Amino acid sequence: MSAEGSASALEAARREAQALRQSLAEHNHAYYVLDAPKLSDGEYDALFDRLLALEAAHPELVDPSSPTQRVGGAPASGFQSVAHPTAMLSLGKCTDEEGVRDFDERLRRELDRALLTYTCEPKIDGVAVRLVYEQGRLVLAATRGDGQTGEDITGNIRTISAVPLALRGDDWPAQLEVRGEVYMARSAFAAYNAGAEAGGYKPLVNPRNGAAGSLRQLDPAITARRPLRIFAYSVGEAGSEQFQSHSQALDALRRWGLPVNPHTTRCEGVEAVLSFIDRCLTQRADLDYDIDGVVIKLDDLALQQAAGVLSRTPRWALAFKPPAEEAVTRLEALELQVGRTGAVTPVARLAPVFVGGVTVSNATLHNFDEVARLDVRPGDTVWVRRAGDVIPQVVRVDLDLTPSPRSEAPAVPTQCPVCAAALRREADAVVLRCPNSQGCPAQLVAGLQHFAQRTAMDIDGLGEKVASALVETGLLKDVADLYHLDLPTVAGLPRLAEKSAQNLIDAIAASKRRPLARVIFALGIREVGEATAVTLAEAFPSLPALIAADFDALTALRDVGPIVAQGILDHFAEPAHRSLVERLLAAGVDPEPPAPRGPQPLAGQNWVLTGTLSTLPRKAAKDRLQALGAKVTGSVSKNTDVVVAGEAAGQKLAAAQAAGIPIMDEAAFIEFLEARE
Numbered sequence: 001m002s003a004e005g006s007a008s009a010l011e012a013a014r015r016e017a018q019a020l021r022q023s024l025a026e027h028n029h030a031y032y033v034l035d036a037p038k039l040s041d042g043e044y045d046a047l048f049d050r051l052l053a054l055e056a057a058h059p060e061l062v063d064p065s066s067p068t069q070r071v072g073g074a075p076a077s078g079f080q081s082v083a084h085p086t087a088m089l090s091l092g093k094c095t096d097e098e099g100v101r102d103f104d105e106r107l108r109r110e111l112d113r114a115l116l117t118y119t120c121e122p123k124i125d126g127v128a129v130r131l132v133y134e135q136g137r138l139v140l141a142a143t144r145g146d147g148q149t150g151e152d153i154t155g156n157i158r159t160i161s162a163v164p165l166a167l168r169g170d171d172w173p174a175q176l177e178v179r180g181e182v183y184m185a186r187s188a189f190a191a192y193n194a195g196a197e198a199g200g201y202k203p204l205v206n207p208r209n210g211a212a213g214s215l216r217q218l219d220p221a222i223t224a225r226r227p228l229r230i231f232a233y234s235v236g237e238a239g240s241e242q243f244q245s246h247s248q249a250l251d252a253l254r255r256w257g258l259p260v261n262p263h264t265t266r267c268e269g270v271e272a273v274l275s276f277i278d279r280c281l282t283q284r285a286d287l288d289y290d291i292d293g294v295v296i297k298l299d300d301l302a303l304q305q306a307a308g309v310l311s312r313t314p315r316w317a318l319a320f321k322p323p324a325e326e327a328v329t330r331l332e333a334l335e336l337q338v339g340r341t342g343a344v345t346p347v348a349r350l351a352p353v354f355v356g357g358v359t360v361s362n363a364t365l366h367n368f369d370e371v372a373r374l375d376v377r378p379g380d381t382v383w384v385r386r387a388g389d390v391i392p393q394v395v396r397v398d399l400d401l402t403p404s405p406r407s408e409a410p411a412v413p414t415q416c417p418v419c420a421a422a423l424r425r426e427a428d429a430v431v432l433r434c435p436n437s438q439g440c441p442a443q444l445v446a447g448l449q450h451f452a453q454r455t456a457m458d459i460d461g462l463g464e465k466v467a468s469a470l471v472e473t474g475l476l477k478d479v480a481d482l483y484h485l486d487l488p489t490v491a492g493l494p495r496l497a498e499k500s501a502q503n504l505i506d507a508i509a510a511s512k513r514r515p516l517a518r519v520i521f522a523l524g525i526r527e528v529g530e531a532t533a534v535t536l537a538e539a540f541p542s543l544p545a546l547i548a549a550d551f552d553a554l555t556a557l558r559d560v561g562p563i564v565a566q567g568i569l570d571h572f573a574e575p576a577h578r579s580l581v582e583r584l585l586a587a588g589v590d591p592e593p594p595a596p597r598g599p600q601p602l603a604g605q606n607w608v609l610t611g612t613l614s615t616l617p618r619k620a621a622k623d624r625l626q627a628l629g630a631k632v633t634g635s636v637s638k639n640t641d642v643v644v645a646g647e648a649a650g651q652k653l654a655a656a657q658a659a660g661i662p663i664m665d666e667a668a669f670i671e672f673l674e675a676r677e
C-alpha cells in the first residue's frame, strides 16, 4: 500500500475508533447512570471487541481514556500516599428525630432563617473515595485514609465501569474534584459468593468488606473482576465555584456522567427531612445496596460556608443513623418448637437484650442446618439482629466473648419433642417435620392459634394457654370442634374465669360469619397467605367451589403460580382436610363471599409508580390502581403502559422518557383515579 493509502487507512481507523469509544461511553452511561441499557451485553461486547481489534492493529490509536484501557499496567508493590488538598471530613451523627430537629434549630438560629433547605441522601455503606478530573479526564483516585492523607488507587478505580474515564459534555471546570462512595451491590455480592463456593475461592464477608478489600488489591486485574459501583455525593473545593447549591452540583455531576444516587431529594424544612428519612429507611430492604443511614446537607453553599466546620466534621451536615440493629447477648437454651405444619424449628432462648428498639428474649434459628452452620451452643455469647419488624435472628457466635469450655454441640432431634413421632426430612428440604398431622398436640395448638388470629377467624381469647388447655383435656381434636364447645365445658378448664369462658364462647359464635378470604386463610393451606386468600375468594365464591378448582383454574389467577396451585390441590387431596371443611360448614360456619368488584377499566394495563407522591402513600396508590384492574410493577419495560412520576423520580422516569412511555405527574394521576373510581 502506498504511504498515502496507509495514512488514509489510519485516518479511517482513527475515526472508527473514536466513534466506537463515543458509542461505548454512551452505552455505559445509559447502563450505569440512567439505569436504562440500550444494548444487550452481547452487543456491547461486540462493539468492545471491534475497538480492541482496531487498537491492536494500530497501537498508535490507543488512548488512556479508551474503555479498553480500564485495566492496564502491572500490579503495584504498594500504594502511594496522596495528601488531600482539603480534608475529607467525617460526619456528626444522631440516632433519633430529636437530633435532626436540634440540628435544624441550631442552624436556623445561627443563620437567622425561618426555613432551611437541605439535600438528603442515603448514606451508602461503602468506601469513600476522591476522584480528580483534569480537562475532563480522570487523573487521580484516592482513598480517604485518615482524612488528610489517603492512598492512590487510580488503577483500581479505573476498572470500575461506572466511573467515567472522561466526563460527558464540555461545561466542566478544568480541575474537578468529585467525592463519592464505592460500593458492591448486594446482588453482585451474592453472585460473587455463589461463584466462590463453586469455584473454590474465598467468599466475601459482606458487601462493604467486599468493596474495601477489592479496592485494596495491588493488582487492578483482580479489582476488575469484583463488581464494584460508585455513587458520587459531592464536588470538592476544586470545581465548586460555579455552583450556588449542593443540589446544583449533584445535577452537574449527573450531567457529566457520574452516577448520583436517584433517591437524593431536596427537602424544604425539617418536616420534609424527617419524612425523607422515614421513606428511605422503609425502602432500605428493597435497595440493592447497603445503607447505614441518611446524610442531611444544607443545600445552599454560601450558607454551608457560613455554618463552618468543626475540627473533623462540617456543621452544615449530619448523618442520621438509626439505633443498632445488632446486639450481643447470651444464648441460655436451645428449644424446639413444633409449628402447625409440623415443622420442628430450633428456637434460641436469650438473656433479654435491647436491639432494634425492642427487648428481645427469643430468636429463631430457622433449622438445624443453620444451627450447624453457625455452630451455636447453649451458653454461647451470640450476636442478635432485629431490623424493622422482622423476627429476631441469631447471626453469629462471638467466640472471643464466649466463656470456655463451651457446651456440646446440640444433636439434631430424631423424634417430635411433643408427640415422639419419628421426624422426617423432606426430600431436598432443610426442614424437619413431625408427620403426625392428625395427632400431634403441638401442631393442633399452633393450628388453633393460626385459625383464631385476628386476620383469620378473629376469635379473641384463644391464646396459647387456652388452646393448650383445650387440647390437653382432649376437648378438641381439630378446629371444627371449637364450634361444639359449650359454656360449662369451657368454664371447667383450669385457670379460666367464668367471664372469660363466656367471652370465648361468644367470640367463637361470632366467628361463624367471616369474610370468605379470612376463612380460606384460616384453613392454613401451605403457600396461601392473606393476599392469595383474597385472590382465591374473589375467584371461587365458596369453600366447595375452591375445593373443586383444578390446576388450570388456579394458575389462571393473578398471583397464583404452579407451586401455590399445587399446594392447594395437595391440601384438599387429604380426606381429613376435606372433612374438616364439611364439619366447619355443618357446624354453622358461613363464610361471607366478597362483594362483587367494581368495573375494571385498567384491566390488562401495566403501571409503574416512581418517585415520591406527596399526598398519597405508595401503598394506597397501588391499591387503588389494582382495584381498577391495573397491574403495578416495579420496573419500566416495553410492556409498561403508564409511569406515574412523583417528586425526585430518577432512573425509571428517565427510562420511560427514553422509551416514549406516557408519564403522569401526581396531580394528573389523582385526577385520573378520581374520574374512574
Ligand code: IVH
Pocket: 089, 090, 091, 121, 122, 123, 124, 125, 126, 127, 128, 129, 144, 181, 233, 234, 295, 314, 317, 319
Ligand atoms: S458526605 C463533609 N454523603 O459517610 C461530608 N458521605 O461519616 C462528607 N458516606 O466518609 C461526607 N454516603 O464515606 C456523604 N451521601 C453521602 C454519603 C457519605 C456515604 C460516607 C462517606 C464518609 C462517611 C462520613
